[in-house]
Amino acid sequence: MDSDYTETARALGHLKRVLKTCRRLLILAHDNPDPDSIAGAVALKHLVWERFGIRSTVSYGGIVGRAENRAMLRLLRIKMSPVHRIPLRRYRHIALVDTQPKTGNNSLPLELEPTVVIDHHPLRRDTKAPLVDVRPEYGAVATILTEYLQECGCKIPTPLATALFYAISSETQALGREAGEADTRAYLSLFPLANKKHLARIQRPSLPKSYFNVLDRSLLGAATYKNVVVARLGTVKVPELAAEVADLLVRMERITWALCLARHGDRLVLSIRTTNVKAKAGRVIQRLVGRRGRAGGHNMMAGGWLDGTGLSEAQKDRLEEEMVNKFLGLVGHREVSVMRPLLEDAEV
Structure with a gap:
């Protein structure tokens, strides 16, 4: 002290x-x-x-x-x-x-x-x-x-x-x-x-309807592979939603890594969360983004963005796929053929 x-x-x-x-x-x-x-x-x-x-x-x-x-x-x-x-x-x-x-x-x-x-x-x-x-x-x-x-x-x-x-x-x-x-x-x-x-x-503030629309879209589009969950939010008005959804998804049983991607303006926003206190999420996202954008963070949480100026929707889709596959490799899963939908056969 x-x-x-x-x-x-x-x-x-x-x-x-x-x-x-x-x-x-x-x-x-x-x-x-x-x-x-x-x-x-x-x-x-x-x-x-x-x-x-x-x-x-x-x-x-x-x-x-x-x-x-x-x-x-x-x-x-x-x-x-x-x-x-x-x-x-x-x-x-x-x-x-x-x-x-x-x-x-x-x-x-x-x-x-x-x-x-x-x-x-x-x-x-x-x-x-x-x-x-x-x-x-x-x-x-x-x-x-x-x-x-x-x-x-x-x-x-x-x-x-x-x-x-x-x-x-x-x-x-x-x-x-x-x-x-x-x-x-x-x-x-x-x-x-x-x-x-x-x-x-x-x-506990009041939440707009758009929040629940994004949450619905995030959960329906989320997928898992072993200890990883990934959610693609699509276009959002509030970039912080990527971090908010990542905070939610990393709480899932048997999940230690969460990656959320969202499109805001000309940027692809990324947010990473992990339950591993020694995981160095900040380094993971810096390697994920490289020189194509900016990124940083701590051991258990990190965020960044990629510049998508001039990209078509199809090119943005491919960029997101690239980021997901690269992220899986960075956290130890180098050859992933299929990710399972999060809500597939879900039990309450």
Whole structure:
């Protein structure tokens, strides 16, 4: 514990130095932000105002599409601006939260270097900034920002505590997935401060009919081979659905790997989940995508995308088939002739 907070104290001191001349900070979450990225970004906004008197804007690319995430923004009154409304080049200081430069999952132009990078994904070779605080041993970036706030003695308002608690809970599946001691401490310290009624409404939001249409299509089109399940969602309005369905399917008996593919705009979105705590899903998806897109992740969960610009529907179908076959080979099944439909002879 002491070493974690010593690292945090050093990071706070460094943050103060690199923002010494900052008048306005732009904080970028990753594209299509999840609760962890949202909570981490708004926590940094609160910190730099309370500690340094610096005003900031939180922004994101893509959409906030998942029902839980929209409920989180609405109930906790979180303000985030779409990046297309932000004049990026007017900001001399930019912070990336829950993402790193040149990953392909944030809207920071390649020619711009951030001032601050705070993340819990594995450190990338080309990540450069005056302050880089990357802790892959943490289960959530919200844990890092919680330690920042606690170390500097900043009061954590109830809405922010609720956001941070929900972020850690969702990212680590209530401390059951890739959570360490730091995540447990933050989780337990935030729970008494959180609004329990809002947490319940965020976790159980109303769902649109389109959600069930995609779920139906996913299950009908899913197939299994030994310990692997694969689902092809087709075209979706919300790219996070690939991850949501993967989270669901990996819970199936005798399944240790789940791959979901979805088409969103010109991209083929991929999401991997595994129950093996040492599986290195992030490396698997990087090998799967290669140089044809962007990908990254942790031991048990990973995501990425391929650029499908200009491809016909038939070509996209073949690309998906290629990804499925390559994935099967990467997880140990190199010669698979037939996958069984998931719902074939299903018993309740």
